[in-house]
Amino acid sequence: MFDKIDRVYVNDAARRDLGWKPKYDFAHVLECVREGSYPRSLISELVGSKGYRNQLFEDGPYPIK
Numbered sequence: 001m002f003d004k005i006d007r008v009y010v011n012d013a014a015r016r017d018l019g020w021k022p023k024y025d026f027a028h029v030l031e032c033v034r035e036g037s038y039p040r041s042l043i044s045e046l047v048g049s050k051g052y053r054n055q056l057f058e059d060g061p062y063p064i065k
Helices: 012-018 026-035 044-048
Strands: none
Touching: none
């Protein structure tokens, strides 16, 4: 399993309003673990992880004007 969860996005509005159903959901991850395969999509592998700024501002990770 992963050593941490970086962030979680809530997709309730897309599911409700658009009838969207994600392909890469928790059930998909569990199936990949069972099969011993990698649970990420091809695009996530190509793009990779984008980190936040390495500078921390007084009000948080982004400067507030």
